[in-house]
Amino acid sequence: MEFATQCLHAGYEPQNGEPGALPIIQSTTFKYDQTADVAALFDLKAAGFFYSRLANPTVDAVERKLAALEGGVGAILTSSGQAASFIALMNLCHAGDHIVASSTIYGGVINLLAVTMKRFGIEVTLVDQSLPNAELDQYFRPNTKAFYAESVANPSARVLDFARMAELAHSHGVPLVVDNTFATPYLCRPIEFGADIVVHSTSKYLDGHALGLGGAIIDSGKFDWVEHKDKFPEFSEPDASYHGCVYTEAFGNAAYIVKARAQLIRDIGCLQSPQNAFYLNLGLETLPLRMQQYCKNAQAVAEYLSKHPKVEEVFYPGLTSSPDHELAQKYLPRGVSGVLSFTLKCNEATASAPDAGRQLAAQFIDHLQLVALKVHVADIKSIVMHPASTSHRQLTAEQLAAAGVSPTLVRLSVGLEDVSDIIADLEQALAQI
Numbered sequence: 001m002e003f004a005t006q007c008l009h010a011g012y013e014p015q016n017g018e019p020g021a022l023p024i025i026q027s028t029t030f031k032y033d034q035t036a037d038v039a040a041l042f043d044l045k046a047a048g049f050f051y052s053r054l055a056n057p058t059v060d061a062v063e064r065k066l067a068a069l070e071g072g073v074g075a076i077l078t079s080s081g082q083a084a085s086f087i088a089l090m091n092l093c094h095a096g097d098h099i100v101a102s103s104t105i106y107g108g109v110i111n112l113l114a115v116t117m118k119r120f121g122i123e124v125t126l127v128d129q130s131l132p133n134a135e136l137d138q139y140f141r142p143n144t145k146a147f148y149a150e151s152v153a154n155p156s157a158r159v160l161d162f163a164r165m166a167e168l169a170h171s172h173g174v175p176l177v178v179d180n181t182f183a184t185p186y187l188c189r190p191i192e193f194g195a196d197i198v199v200h201s202t203s204k205y206l207d208g209h210a211l212g213l214g215g216a217i218i219d220s221g222k223f224d225w226v227e228h229k230d231k232f233p234e235f236s237e238p239d240a241s242y243h244g245c246v247y248t249e250a251f252g253n254a255a256y257i258v259k260a261r262a263q264l265i266r267d268i269g270c271l272q273s274p275q276n277a278f279y280l281n282l283g284l285e286t287l288p289l290r291m292q293q294y295c296k297n298a299q300a301v302a303e304y305l306s307k308h309p310k311v312e313e314v315f316y317p318g319l320t321s322s323p324d325h326e327l328a329q330k331y332l333p334r335g336v337s338g339v340l341s342f343t344l345k346c347n348e349a350t351a352s353a354p355d356a357g358r359q360l361a362a363q364f365i366d367h368l369q370l371v372a373l374k375v376h377v378a379d380i381k382s383i384v385m386h387p388a389s390t391s392h393r394q395l396t397a398e399q400l401a402a403a404g405v406s407p408t409l410v411r412l413s414v415g416l417e418d419v420s421d422i423i424a425d426l427e428q429a430l431a432q433i
């Protein structure tokens with residue numbers, strides 16, 4: 001099936017007389033006739049549902065769809081994007097380990113890594129992904145377990161050089177974990193370019209309507225856990241919590257995703273709810289159409305802003321002036337999503353005042369009428385955000401600079417309104433600053 005067909009049909013194939021729409025199986029439990037049936041499920045010897053903390057038929061159908069869309073061997077839907085990143089990485093490391101991550105990733109994940117996972121005894125090094133591999137090599141240690149980056153970074157919209165980053169990660173014997181939230185599999189399929197694990201915040205374009213929080217982990221099935229068993233013994237050694245199950249033997253190239261569910265989803269309990277999976281499925285059905293229009297609208301807005309005298313710089317890889325334009329054409333030839341960011345020019349009178357940049361951005365945002373101020377991005381409606389005072393507020397000045405977040409930076413998530421209305425709103429707000 002082609003991509004658009006998979007968006008409608010993958011994961012759920014109704015049989016004779018069954019509902020045409022994916023049913024919401026709103027049940028925590030599933031009934032069995034024999035003790036032995038349930039015992040086989042608990043031993044991972046039979047497939048089936050027994051408790052919706054581990055798996056649920058509605059969630060399972062959408063997991064299958066997303067695995068198909070990303071070209072993976074399996075997927076897990078989580079209760080949020082943060083949970084997806086956490087589970088994806090915790091499936092690879094434990095106390096005493098280390099992760100290398102790009103410094104341009106989403107602020108929330110920087111916090112997860114640098115604060116919360118640090119408390120778990122896992123260290124992170126944030127690196128400038130644009131440095132040559134020969135320089136990035138020095139940040140990898142014997143205990144490094146993953147390289148983590150975003151296909152299109154939030155909010156800087158930097159595009160990942162997949163081939164180079166996959167080579168970097170693999171030369172150090174670790175998987176490349178890619179957050180594909182902004183690109184979505186319609187614009188870019190990281191697994192085709194060497195990513196081993198893909199994560200998503202499905203709360204964004206995939207759900208598409210700002211209805212349900214969610215996340216996803218997709219396993220490419222390509223990383224060789226047996227070859228790298230010195231670094232990742234848990235995949236090919238018996239799991240005492242499952243009567244000595246050896247994941248690579250029992251589940252082959254799906255070892256990673258089965259282990260993540262069997263150990264972490266079981267113990268931490270952050271599977272997506274059936275209701276949210278249902279909303280996510282509705283969003284996935286129209287993903288190709290929506291992504292095409294986001295890209296068109298954002299391109300028009302980026303071109304408009306780049307010519308405006310009060311705008312200093314526009315960051316959108318769809319612009320020929322973008323340093324990432326070439327990478328975008330290589331990896332995202334259909335477009336680079338609806339998210340762009342730009343900085344405003346401080347005039348000379350105010351530039352010297354402390355916090356002038358933050359205030360100018362705030363003033364501009366407060367004058368917008370159609371484009372709404374919301375803590376969200378990649379939504380069906382146009383949204384504006386000020387990263388320095390919101391999503392990246394907890395970061396230090398150094399981390400802000402490394403993430404490419406300056407005080408006047410405005411993040412604009414271009415929605416599906418008629419683009420002339422979006423531009424008219426930006427025009428009147430810019431006229432007032």
Ligand SMILES: *Cc1c(COP(=O)(O)O)cnc(C)c1O
Nearest residue numbers: 080081082106154181201203214
């Ligand atoms: C929003 C976001 C997250 C976190 O997702 P939640 O669903 O809000 O937990 C992670 N990565 C990126 C790129 C995001 O935009």
